Amino acid sequence: MNLFPTFDWHHVFVQPWTRDFGLFGWIMLMGFLVSLACGLVGKFLILRRMSLVGDAISHSVLPGLVIAFLIARTRSSGAMFVGALAAALLTTWLIDWIHRRARIKQDAAIGVVFSSLFALGVVLISLFADRVDLDQDCVLNGELALVPLMAPVKLAGWTLGPPAVVRMAVVALITVAMVVCFYKELLVTSFDGILASSLGIPSIWVHHGLMLWLSIVVVSAFEAVGAILVIAMLILPGATASLLAQRLPTRLGLNVVHSLLSSVIGLHLGVWWDCSIGAAMVVAGAGLFCLAWVFNPTNGLLWRWRRNVLEEPAPEPEVGS
């Protein structure tokens, strides 16, 4: 049995850029935008050791979506967005609350909250199956391939593109702008809370703002690409960049490069394997991480191994991450 289709150079590498560019161009752009916005926010989550909060949020928007659908009785993006955002904010608040009030560790609180909300969403879908045009499978994996098929947004006579892409582009632009504007505050509160409070930066508000923005990014991204891609894109670019560079600005730049590469490579991978393109983008991103892990010039596995084999006692670079 042949699991993967035979590799056809023309089909995999040429056609997406020529004949089918109208289709795959949007998919690639969407993947890149999601990955860009998530990667920039995720970088600061990683620094704050909150990587898995994004995981929790992206699972627990499900009941918000279902309830919004049941109330508004439409699948319009506005109602969905409000419902999902409410669920996302509820998640961060619940995690904080349980963690603070009950002497439960943060990891356990995350686990309890997101799984309960996700289960609630699945049960609600089954209860109202005849009325809800939603599918938990779709929430988990998304349908990136459907993005270009939506009716394009028109603004003042200009045809802009599919609504999901336009929305994501706006969110990504604002994300970049926010990171540039609040760079100092984010940097200081992530690395040194005491310095932040002595500088008069309100850490707690930066935290809440970051959570709010994370919720917005996750919610606007995952409708098209699914929860798993969102989680991956929150973490993978930042983790890869942190292997390759020490300074935060360089890392943020590498984040963008990783986002771009993983969406392009992922697209080709998805076309070749004829499988879910979102999942293929994550696999590509994970592959890039593995490359950086093995081959990175300062501390890669390969050099470590060589050092061990040749028994050259080289000093470990000890720079704070």
Add this chain to the structure above:
Amino acid sequence: MQRSLLDFCRSVAAWIRGGLRLWVSALGLIGWLLVLPTVQAAKIGNVSESHWWGQALRFGSLADPSVRYALAGAVLLGLACGLLGAFLVVRQMALVGDALSHAVLPGVALGFLWNASKDPVAIFIGATLAGLLGTLTVSAITRTTRIKEDTALGMVLAGYFSLGMCLVTRLQKLPTGNQSGITSFLFGQAAALKPADLWLMGIVCALVTGIVVVAYKELLLVSFDPVFSRVCGLPARWFDHLLMVLLAFSVVISLQAVGVVLVSAMLITPAATAGLLTDRFHRLLPLSALLGVTAGIMGAFLSFLGSNLPTGPLMVLAASSGFGLAFLFAPRRGIIARWWREKSQSHRIARENTLKAVFHILEEAEFRSDVVSLLQLADRRRITLKISEREARMLVSHQLATMGADEASLTLTPAGWQRACEIVRNHRLWELYLTQAAQIPPDHVHDDAERIEHVLGADAVRELERRLSFAKYDPHGRPIPSLADLRRGGEKAPRPTTVAGYGK
């Protein structure tokens, strides 16, 4: 030497006996569920009775084999996940379960591919290997890079799961074979459990219970104090690996019933609930297993009541409701108990402050009268008359004082007098102690004493008195009420004209 060896063997034997009882009862239950006479075959979730209680009765009668299988599966996975989850939660590794359960997906897909059917053994092997590979990847990333564990977990979770999704979408497009069952691993389908799955679950469950019971002491030590366990010569890393292998086993057997996404809930939630209810691990462990089993049974039951209800998410919801109840109502850790404690404490402090103010007024009048007017009280405490009235009523309702006939004056009862003396004594003793023992200037000690006067216990007061060699006056020159003064509250009349102080 020989004797200690003998003791060790005996304790092991006792443990095994204790564990055997658990195994035998669990396996007996499963066997019973498998051989019960079949009245009518119906899928779990097929509503055939018109009322929900009719359905409930049918569930209770266990006449349908699918109900029995689902129930047996729920009990087994609740037991295994509850036991292992307790270790995960106390080691702060709750999300390792989450990452592991997502990481098994490529293994499930490959196991499925092995002979293009839902062969439980092939899937079991593939999924276990993938899960273990995932945990090894996490530990390799954290050991060889500066990436933190939560980030590594997230990467492994998303990366492996995506790889699995690629394989699953490929599998669904394959022209041959029966691939209908593969999506049931994502969200679980307890109704699809077969006896072969159940035997696998039973074996794994017995293995988990047995190892946890036999190696309880070692696992406990490795979980709570890894350094000490290494000092004792225990191979701590091997026990960690053992725990991971068991974890992978129980995640894999639970997939069929609750699905990849929600397995972690069955690991985390019962254990976190048990953690709210008890502090001792030897109680937490069985409690967590019990809660897991209960959640499993509740989930199976609830999903039987509706026509299209999934079992796994309902199990998770049952577990979460348990958590919510414990979070609110747990006797010591619960929100309500804590709120009540805090409230009653702040009320007590308010009462004691009023008593103290009454004492001060009496003292200023040199104890000539034992009646204090509410106006004086309001003036002393710098509050409005209305609030002072409310405070006076609080004292009256606790039998610490009585109101005059005109409702404008207050007289302390003996109990109130005693408590007022105690508070003032605590305050002044503490002030004296701070000035003498800590050389704090007398004008800086008041605020600290204001806080501590409410919480000093009798033992601490005796100790302070002894250390201050029963001094009579506080740093401000006012007498410290002594035991003699406290007792004098018992005499009805006449009221003392002055505080006796120590040595009188």
